[in-house]
Amino acid sequence: MSLTLARPKGARPKPDRPARERRFGLEQGRSLTGWLFLLPAALLILWMNFWPMIQAFILSMQTGRGTRLNFADPLWYNYQRLFSDEIFKLTLQNTLIYLVIQVPIMLVMALILANLLNDRNLRFKGLWRTAIFLPCAVSLVSYSLVFRTMFATDGLINDMLLGLQLVDSPINWLGETDTARFVIILGLLWRWTGYNMVFFLAALQNIDYSTIEAAKIDGAGPLRSFWYVTVPQLKPMILLVAIMSTNGTIQLFDESWNLTGGGPAYTSMSMSHYLFELSFQKNPNFGYAAALSYAILIIVAVLAAIQMKVGDKRD
Amino acid sequence: MNGFKKIASLAITALLSVAVAACSSGAPAASGPAQTTAASSGPKSGKLTVWAWDPTFNIYAMKEAEKIYQKENPNVTVEVIETPWDDLQTKLTTLAQSRETKQLPDIFLVQNNAFQKNVINYPDLFADYSTAGVDFSQFPAGVTAYSTVEGKNYGVPFDNGTAIQALRTDVIKEAGYTMADFTDITWSDFLTKAKAVRAKTGKPLLSGQAGSSDLIMMMLQSAGASLFDADGKPTITNNPALLKSIDVYKQLVDAKVLTEVNSWDEYIGTFVNGQVAGTVNGVWIMGSIQTAKNQSGNWGITNLPKLDGVDGATNYSANGGSSWAISPNANSALAADFLSKTFAGSADLYDTILPSSGALANWLPAAKSSVYSQPLKFFGGETVFSKVVDFSTKVPTNNTGAYYYEGRDAVSTAITKILNGTDPSAALDEAQKTVEFAMK
Numbered sequence: 222m223s224l225t226l227a228r229p230k231g232a233r234p235k236p237d238r239p240a241r242e243r244r245f246g247l248e249q250g251r252s253l254t255g256w257l258f259l260l261p262a263a264l265l266i267l268w269m270n271f272w273p274m275i276q277a278f279i280l281s282m283q284t285g286r287g288t289r290l291n292f293a294d295p296l297w298y299n300y301q302r303l304f305s306d307e308i309f310k311l312t313l314q315n316t317l318i319y320l321v322i323q324v325p326i327m328l329v330m331a332l333i334l335a336n337l338l339n340d341r342n343l344r345f346k347g348l349w350r351t352a353i354f355l356p357c358a359v360s361l362v363s364y365s366l367v368f369r370t371m372f373a374t375d376g377l378i379n380d381m382l383l384g385l386q387l388v389d390s391p392i393n394w395l396g397e398t399d400t401a402r403f404v405i406i407l408g409l410l411w412r413w414t415g416y417n418m419v420f421f422l423a424a425l426q427n428i429d430y431s432t433i434e435a436a437k438i439d440g441a442g443p444l445r446s447f448w449y450v451t452v453p454q455l456k457p458m459i460l461l462v463a464i465m466s467t468n469g470t471i472q473l474f475d476e477s478w479n480l481t482g483g484g485p486a487y488t489s490m491s492m493s494h495y496l497f498e499l500s501f502q503k504n505p506n507f508g509y510a511a512a513l514s515y516a517i518l519i520i521v522a523v524l525a526a527i528q529m530k531v532g533d534k535r536d
Numbered sequence: 537m538n539g540f541k542k543i544a545s546l547a548i549t550a551l552l553s554v555a556v557a558a559c560s561s562g563a564p565a566a567s568g569p570a571q572t573t574a575a576s577s578g579p580k581s582g583k584l585t586v587w588a589w590d591p592t593f594n595i596y597a598m599k600e601a602e603k604i605y606q607k608e609n610p611n612v613t614v615e616v617i618e619t620p621w622d623d624l625q626t627k628l629t630t631l632a633q634s635r636e637t638k639q640l641p642d643i644f645l646v647q648n649n650a651f652q653k654n655v656i657n658y659p660d661l662f663a664d665y666s667t668a669g670v671d672f673s674q675f676p677a678g679v680t681a682y683s684t685v686e687g688k689n690y691g692v693p694f695d696n697g698t699a700i701q702a703l704r705t706d707v708i709k710e711a712g713y714t715m716a717d718f719t720d721i722t723w724s725d726f727l728t729k730a731k732a733v734r735a736k737t738g739k740p741l742l743s744g745q746a747g748s749s750d751l752i753m754m755m756l757q758s759a760g761a762s763l764f765d766a767d768g769k770p771t772i773t774n775n776p777a778l779l780k781s782i783d784v785y786k787q788l789v790d791a792k793v794l795t796e797v798n799s800w801d802e803y804i805g806t807f808v809n810g811q812v813a814g815t816v817n818g819v820w821i822m823g824s825i826q827t828a829k830n831q832s833g834n835w836g837i838t839n840l841p842k843l844d845g846v847d848g849a850t851n852y853s854a855n856g857g858s859s860w861a862i863s864p865n866a867n868s869a870l871a872a873d874f875l876s877k878t879f880a881g882s883a884d885l886y887d888t889i890l891p892s893s894g895a896l897a898n899w900l901p902a903a904k905s906s907v908y909s910q911p912l913k914f915f916g917g918e919t920v921f922s923k924v925v926d927f928s929t930k931v932p933t934n935n936t937g938a939y940y941y942e943g944r945d946a947v948s949t950a951i952t953k954i955l956n957g958t959d960p961s962a963a964l965d966e967a968q969k970t971v972e973f974a975m976k
Contacts, residue, residue: 286938302976307973373798395799485952486747487949500629501629502625503939503974505657
């Protein structure tokens with residue numbers, strides 16, 4: 222980029238320098254300064270993020286237990302092993318179920334709530350926004366444990382259902398596959414809807430009110446103006462939130478660990494929870510666990526790429 | 537922004553960074569400098585660090601041991617850092633994997649079931665007791681076997697995991713039974729009597745966590761069988777004792793004399809709140825039972841029922857328990873000496889800790905003291921401690937091996953499937969395959 226410098230009054234214009242000497246002229250000096258400012262942070266990220274990633278990749282190509290690690294033969298042995306691991310397939314299925322059911326419902330709810338809270342004439346806006354956002358301020362472990370107590374066989378939910386006579390006998394929420402997964406999905410919805418709602422609220426502030434006004438003048442009802450005017454303008458934010466939610470849900474750990482403990486016979490366990498089991502609870506198999514972590518990375522990357530392709534239609 | 541805001545924001549940022557730096561420098565201290573005198577003559581000095589869990593039992597016992605050792609060696613101090621088992625296992629794995637064994641404490645407590653796995657995978661974490669002067673014959677063979685790898689001892693057994701059958705004497709009395717009716721019996725006999733008790737009082741005699749294989753593992757060990765053979769190969773299929781144990785478990789659940797709950801707290805709650813009239817678990821469950829103060833005097837202890845039709849079936853088993861391990865750091869000689877003179881050599885120590893913490897240890901000579909033969913009011917005035925020590929000598933040994941937790945989890949999964957109707961042999965075949973896959 223070239224900048225025209227304002228010359229102080231009365232200064233003589235500088236003579237034209239030959240091209241060779243222009244290498245360390247002022248613009249290059251400025252971009253060099255910029256790079257110098259970036260350097261410490263970049264080095265730190267390289268050292269603390271990228272170097273461990275490379276090490277993890279090397280680890281994923283090794284087999285052996287404990288510290289007796291050797292390079293596998295063939296090198297991709299751990300990745301191959303993933304394909305024949307029944308428990309991994311089950312955890313993959315569980316995680317994908319959470320993704321497919323929880324993320325769309327959450328995004329739709331967050332969108333609707335944000336739209337409702339964006340209404341100019343709503344009273345106590347601050348209160349509603351705080352109340353819906355508050356679950357995010359709670360630690361993942363705390364709320365998982367509370368949900369576990371609530372959905373215990375003699376917990377609050379069963380007491381309420383029995384009291385209202387909606388069921389005849391207590392439901393074994395955490396002991397059956399379908400209900401255990403349902404409880405996790407419920408927990409995730411409760412926790413993250415508010416968070417995503419805030420993103421949508423921010424995006425909604427940027428929408429020109431004149432567009433919605435124009436839709437009103439043209440006779441569009443609230444639903445049509447929402448769908449045809451608001452949502453298209455929110456597309457970039459929807460894409461961002463979708464990618465972040467996908468990333469978060471595929472890496473799910475705390476709920477699987479604290480709420481259901483993997484559920485009846487691994488049927489509600491997520492991939493990250495299985496990874497932790499492989500590393501620290503069972504006979505430590507760190508090479509295989511590293512391969513699993515890369516599998517998670519690949520899945521997230523592929524899904525994010527698909528979402529970008531579908532959603533990002535910049536002109 | 538104006539000058540004041542600039543300064544204020546800078547100040548807050550600086551303050552926060554200092555706070556973050558201060559918070560992150562809380563790493564545990566490494567073991568103290570080694571000042572052990574080589575010869576055993578003369579008092580020793582030094583500082584020992586210990587990682588253990590349970591302030592009311594293990595840590596309390598360790599502090600009492602420090603007092604006893606300080607009588608002869610006043611310059612030795614013991615620092616105990618409370619570390620729950622899950623955290624301790626994670627720390628051991630992390631330290632060993634990153635080869636930072638210098639940060640290990642001098643002594644740490646290890647669950648018996650995890651001992652083999654840790655010693656086989658991470659021998660750098662452990663020093664053996666070969667020069668420590670500990671007489672391992674004074675501990676039951678079944679328990680020292682957990683911490684013995686290739687003939688060497690790596691742990692001093694401590695927390696006793698001998699299994700007991702604890703029942704509410706007032707509830708079984710309503711059906712016309714006494715504790716003697718539940719002693720030295722078989723599981724089919726137990727099932728009949730438990731059904732009668734339930735018919736009369738509406739209470740099940742047992743409870744357990746759904747999907748937990750604890751009870752089945754106890755039944756398996758009572759018949760001297762294991763999930764692995766002596767070479768470490770899984771023996772989950774074609775294991776008649778395992779099939780029988782699962783069959784008994786299923787019958788107990790189907791007859792509703794065993795209630796399944798979903799978490800540990802719920803399980804404790806079942807007998808503390810009186811919904812269930814008994815339990816079968818390691819002797820350490822006595823501590824939890826005794827929290828139900830209003831049930832004092834109404835509990836009795838006896839041995840387990842044995843499996844019918846299985847060779848080698850006995851009425852004795854174990855669940856859990858832990859042993860002290862020493863790390864090969866500078867203080868290992870001092871640590872070994874400390875343990876040999878206290879946990880493996882001091883009847884006084886065991887006399888002191890028994891009445892206050894109410895839990896048992898494994899050292900056999902301790903059982904000869906009068907404290908062990910004191911009657912316990914909570915359990916109907918019986919001398920339960922000497923009873924349990926007697927049980928502990930009869931517990932059959934079992935094989936754990938490095939893949940024990942894989943085996944347990946696979947069997948837990950199989951149990952869940954079998955209770956939902958899958959054929960037992962098929963489910964166990966699948967479990968065997970899962971374990972063989974995990975062992976590859």
